[in-house]
Amino acid sequence: MTRGLGGALLLLLAGCAQQPLRGTGDLGVVIERADARVAVVDTSARAIVASIGGLGDLSHASVVFSRDGRHAYVFGRDGGLSRLDLLRQQVVNRVVQAGNSIGGAISQDGRLVVAQNYEPGGIKVFDAETLELLADIPAEYGSEGKRSKVVGLADLPGNRFVYSLFDAGEIWVADLSSPRQPKLTKFRDIGKQPYDALVTPNGRYYLAGLFGEDGIALLDLWRPELGVRRILAGYGRGEQPLPVYKMPHLRGWSIAGNRAYLPAIGRHEVLVVDTTSWQEVGRIPVKGQPVFVMARPDGRQVWVNFAFPDYDQVQVIDTLEERIIQTLAPGKAVLHMEFTPRGEAVWISARDANRVAIYDTASLQLIGELPASSPSGIFFTARAARIGF
């Protein structure tokens, strides 16, 4: 009887031996790429609150969040898609959905998670709750039905997604309002080898950077009848191609006010582009080949990290003065940066220093450091409330 009661007690306690209640608006994850795990972090306490492992190959991993901020979807390089519960601090669900994948996105209403795959080339659409496969959309092109790698996937209003076909030189828009009956709109001959892309924070413009030729392909999603046009002929590898040590990334964070700040491929420059005319209006010389060029949420600063051999440094651009105001050394092999939702701080991963460095963006002073094993991507839950993240 005592044992029975004790057993019942243990069972009851186990049932409620859960994590304490807490809000999810200040949570995030840091990819620890060498250990197949993520650190769950709290941006208010500036602390690591948990570690969740068993996530497969996390080189080039990316993360999106459920609209309540409780669940993180981790897209691994090996095609693994894992749904993590940040409150119970465990993997809830995991599928290996492709052989080689480079990320994903979540629909405006939070009900669909989409993976963009290299192999087999295409996108796959999953129920965000169960990870049930709802649609498999191969990126077939040409007369022989070859399949292209997919890059530059972004969510759009109306449960639509836009992405680029690297091998085909095409941009596709998938309307997933009825996820089992996707409606595709294809834009062909947009340029050679789109390698990454961004959608502006309002979901209107899609910019695909071209690796195989100079320039960027621009699609006005509010006026798709105008088709894709070419901008920034001087953007790409240009007249004097330089060796490229690491491909830059493009995302909506490049936009600050009426300006886009874009990493020039191979050059030691950040391009300044007017988002009304889409003309280049300036270039800012920087320390090395830019990889991430990210605007602080208020747009007053742009932070830049670099490819090898300048990858231990980060530079800060003042967008009003259009000049570099600070050069920081967060540690060897800076791979990623993430601003807190309203931008008072930025978290920077230094892979080979095995730490995350936290800076105050007003004083530009280091205000915290967290140990992490080969950290790469850093992702905060506020992304759930944003278009194109």
Place this chain on the structure above:
Amino acid sequence: MTRGLGGALLLLLAGCAQQPLRGTGDLGVVIERADARVAVVDTSARAIVASIGGLGDLSHASVVFSRDGRHAYVFGRDGGLSRLDLLRQQVVNRVVQAGNSIGGAISQDGRLVVAQNYEPGGIKVFDAETLELLADIPAEYGSEGKRSKVVGLADLPGNRFVYSLFDAGEIWVADLSSPRQPKLTKFRDIGKQPYDALVTPNGRYYLAGLFGEDGIALLDLWRPELGVRRILAGYGRGEQPLPVYKMPHLRGWSIAGNRAYLPAIGRHEVLVVDTTSWQEVGRIPVKGQPVFVMARPDGRQVWVNFAFPDYDQVQVIDTLEERIIQTLAPGKAVLHMEFTPRGEAVWISARDANRVAIYDTASLQLIGELPASSPSGIFFTARAARIGF
């Protein structure tokens, strides 16, 4: 012994008989003004999950959220400031901090909550965790030390706040980096009777609408040395003043891309303003006197509600076509609207219909209705991640 064990069991269970774990990114509150309470809502389930009462006079109430999304700060008309726990669904802390108050704001880092007061005129700064008073900044002006009503309070990057003095015709910026030693910057003679204000979503421009004369006072917070200038001489009551049934509200939600959509005071018009030149570039005729003019988060639509007698209707403007595409009738006495974080839906309070109506913003169809007692303001936790909300 059995009773002892039972007691211990009950105690343990009480300790864990808490609400289940849940994310806070899809929570919000609806003010039920007649009953001194708020409904806690879930925007994923489109449901009311709890009711929290005892909040005093909630006419003209407003709400901000802690950076984790767990706590709501409710500013009541009677000067009550209540801190609610949305997970435990109860009032955690409450102070009556003024005789007559019209709202508040939360600092960029989430550590300070500031109330703007009519009586006694000024702002008060509280510790967001404890509601301890950290600073009391009277809005004194002129040689006799009179106190002005404070309006148009907004948070700025750098733990600063900007607000207007209705009676004094001044704009003040309070730097609360050291909250017990506020640093004030005062801009005088900005115009007569600023009645409300907004800061653009990037925290750069502060616009105070003037009731006592025509136009808007504009302050570029990135270049405060330029001082306050006057824009939109035709904005206000103008040559032919009309009776004003309800003062319109100004907030950052009026900005869509490079355009601001502002309610003309007394007129049946929405003004379209270029945010680069700050010149009026158009007027859109609408059904009645606009009160809230709110851009969908992607800026493609602007939704407008009206003062009496047109307050049972809402109109939707397409910002690309610059025309009204729909007129809806959500119910009598529409008082407020709130978009879901990425804008797929909008929640509308119809006070005299005692309900909240939920519309899909793509189809413009009614997709849900919730009962509420005289609902007014609707506030979702994603505001915590935004500047100027």
